[in-house]
Amino acid sequence: MDGLQLTSPAFKHKEYIPRKYTCDGADINPPLQINNIPANTKSMVLIVDDPDAPARTWVHWVVWNIDYYVSEIKENSVPKGAEQGINDFRKHEYGGPCPPSGTHRYFFKLYALDTLLNLESKAGKSNLEKAMKGHIIEKAEIIGLYKR
Numbered sequence: 001m002d003g004l005q006l007t008s009p010a011f012k013h014k015e016y017i018p019r020k021y022t023c024d025g026a027d028i029n030p031p032l033q034i035n036n037i038p039a040n041t042k043s044m045v046l047i048v049d050d051p052d053a054p055a056r057t058w059v060h061w062v063v064w065n066i067d068y069y070v071s072e073i074k075e076n077s078v079p080k081g082a083e084q085g086i087n088d089f090r091k092h093e094y095g096g097p098c099p100p101s102g103t104h105r106y107f108f109k110l111y112a113l114d115t116l117l118n119l120e121s122k123a124g125k126s127n128l129e130k131a132m133k134g135h136i137i138e139k140a141e142i143i144g145l146y147k148r
Helices: 125-132
Strands: 005-007 032-035 043-050 058-067 103-113 136-147
Touching (some): 005 103, 032 103, 058 125
Parallel strands (some): 005 136
Antiparallel strands (some): 043 058, 103 136
């Protein structure tokens, strides 16, 4: 496969996320692996959200200014130098899947950008998406499922 790739050794695309990475477990981020980063990438962004939440898409994690050479995000960690914004739990950290009922899809979306972003730490997904506009080189994603 050509192009930017995002995978996880903890779960496969469109399969269930292990309980450890949810509010029913340790609530830590799963490990992620990044491959085929475009040569002109200056930074990367990771957004994790749940479009199946009852009222609206629920944001679980926003991370920006991930260095262009980072090939993995380790379990329970943020890449050195990267910045985390506010998620819908009102926290500056990963918030694992915690659906009220039914099976939900969790989109782990990785963007390669041609710039670094200058955002305040209180920035959320909407601020991040505005700042990325016009700077996205490539996007990759992996979808994980979870049911309580």
